[in-house]
Amino acid sequence: MKRTRLATPLIAVALMSGATFFAHAQTNQAPTTESRSWNTPPPGTEQAQSAYRDGVEAAQLDMTAKRKIDAKASHLYVHPPVKGAARDEYRSNFTAGYEAAVKHSTGA
Template sequence: MKKLMLFTPLIAVAMMTSVPMSSLAEKTAETNTAASNVKVDQNSLGYRNGVEAYQLDKLAGRQIGAKTSHLYKNPPVKSGPERDDYRAQFEAGYNATMNQGS
């Protein structure tokens, strides 16, 4: 009987400590998913901005070129790999629209 009385609180403690561990793992997974969504959004933003920049450059009679665009020179993302990814997608969108002749 003494073993049962000692064992029961240990089971309760073990059950209570496992709950925060699983919720911590879920929060980490949610954070990783959110970070990957942000990267996808920045890439699609760069592509869309490139498409729009080409159309505006053409309508305004400005020099045609992705690297001369204001949004290419001053991207709306932080510096580092995000900026490089944005610029690559911007250039891809700009050039794709230019090649379509839009």
């Protein structure tokens, strides 16, 4: 009888404290890149995000129009809407967005 009086509260405390540990572990998970949508630009400058979105849109238009699937053949890649040193950054982000859209559409 004395064991039951002692064991019952200990079991209850053990069960309740375990639940808080599990709940705490679930809320503190680090965000992953998989939680980000494929067409969401990666963190960066507004110009880099715009270039990524332009790449996604260009790829979708090329696929819809059944044009050659090549980021470097796109008008915005050849003639980026930025000047000077920002051209290389624009082109790399444009290509990343373009390739993400192609990969998503082909399921690769």
